[in-house]
Every structure is written in structure tokens, then in C-alpha cells.
Amino acid sequence: MGKEAALHYNIEWHFNPLSAPHFGGIWERQIQTIKKGLRQMMDEWRLRKPSPETLVATLIEIEFILNSRPLTHIPVSNDEEEILIPFHFLVGRSGSDVPPLALTTSSIDNNQYKQVQHHSKIFWDKWKREYLPTLLKRDKWTNKVEPLKEDNMVVLTDDNATPGKWLKGRID
Structure with a gap:
């Protein structure tokens, strides 16, 4: 966006200092x-370099995983409530049930597809371990926290689940 357009729409840009990404708070933590x-995937790519098509398809798969992540802690009261995810802002609805179009229409062969799935699983496993703790609602330690009880909703982790699938469950 040019300076004139920014002035016309009263847009004022604020940037974080280059040497202080912590100024960005939560979005810098996500990055x-x-x-x-x-980085975990790149270590493996050093051993066996992927083709450009495989690399692009893997990055599209990772984009899909990131856009289907919960943005806030999971509500514990109602299983009918839909969890807010980036797809809601990008396409106006939950798009997490639709596979990335590039993977269904691309020209990658079966072997490359398996590589894409393998690399996206590596990313998913590493990233999920990092991201899940950020979904916990944290109250100050001085406040009394109510323990989980019957009928509360929880996020389930399943190592065999498809990358990008966030399973919910209800405590019986």
C-alpha cells in the first residue's frame, strides 16, 4: 500500500523494532x-532434497494445518459451539473439513504425495507439542482454578489423527 492510499484511509503503520520481536507478543510467539x-523438516530435507512440487505441496499442507488451528482456548461448556479458527476469517466458515485444493489437483505423483504427507506429519507432531500449551486458559496462580468435571469439553490429542484435525471430547 502506497503512502497516498494510507493517508487517504487514515492508516498508520507501526512496526516492531528489528531486534525486539518480543514486542509482537502472541503473534511473534506463533511465528x-x-x-x-x-526447522525439524529442514533437517530431514538436507538428507533428501524434495522436488519443487513436493516442497510447494508440503507448504500448502502446512498452511492448511495452521489455518485450521484453534485461535483461543476451547470452550468447556458446549460441544455445539464451533471453535474459532483462521478459516472463519479467510473464507467465512470453517474450511478445515476441505483438503487443500493444490494437493487434489496438483501434478505430484504417488511417491511425492507420500513425501508430502510424511513431511506435514513431522511438522504437525513438532508444532502441535509447541502450540497446544498456548491454548490453555491461564489464570493467575492466586486465583482458584476449578478442576475439570463431568460434561466439560476438552481437546484430545491422538498421534494417529490426521494433521490439522483438532479432536474434541466430553468428559463423562
Whole structure:
């Protein structure tokens, strides 16, 4: 966006200092968890370099995973409530049930597809371990926290679940 357009719409840009990403708060923390997941994959890519098509398809799969993540802690009261995810802002609804179009229409072969799934699983496993703790609602330790009880909703982790699927459960 040019200076004139910014002035016309009364937009004022504020940037974090280059050497102080902690000024960004929560979004910088998210970027840090994403970078950790990507570094894990890059270590493996050094051993066996992926083709450009495989790399692009893997990054699209990771984009899908990130856009289907919960943005806030999971509500514990109602299983009918939909969890707010980035897809709600991007497409106006939950798009997490639709596979990335590039993977269904791309020209990658079966072997490349398996590589994409393998690399996205590596990212998912690493990133999920980093991201899940950020979903916990934290109260000050001086406040009394009510323990989980019957009929509360919880997030379930399943190592065999499809990357990007956030399973919910109800305590019986």
C-alpha cells in the first residue's frame, strides 16, 4: 500500500523494532512455534532434497494445518459451539473439513504425495507439542482454578489423527 492510499484511509503503520520481536507478543510467539516445526523438516530435507512440487505441496499442507488451528482456548461448556479458527476469517466458515485444493489437483505423483504427507506429519507432531500449551486458559496462580468435571469439553490429542484435525471430547 502506497503512502497516498494510507493517508487517504487514515492508516498508520507501526512496526516492531528489528531486534525486539518480543514486542509482537502472541503473534511473534506463533511465528516462533512455526519456525521450530519448519526447522525439524529442514533437517530431514538436507538428507533428501524434495522436488519443487513436493516442497510447494508440503507448504500448502502446512498452511492448511495452521489455518485450521484453534485461535483461543476451547470452550468447556458446549460441544455445539464451533471453535474459532483462521478459516472463519479467510473464507467465512470453517474450511478445515476441505483438503487443500493444490494437493487434489496438483501434478505430484504417488511417491511425492507420500513425501508430502510424511513431511506435514513431522511438522504437525513438532508444532502441535509447541502450540497446544498456548491454548490453555491461564489464570493467575492466586486465583482458584476449578478442576475439570463431568460434561466439560476438552481437546484430545491422538498421534494417529490426521494433521490439522483438532479432536474434541466430553468428559463423562
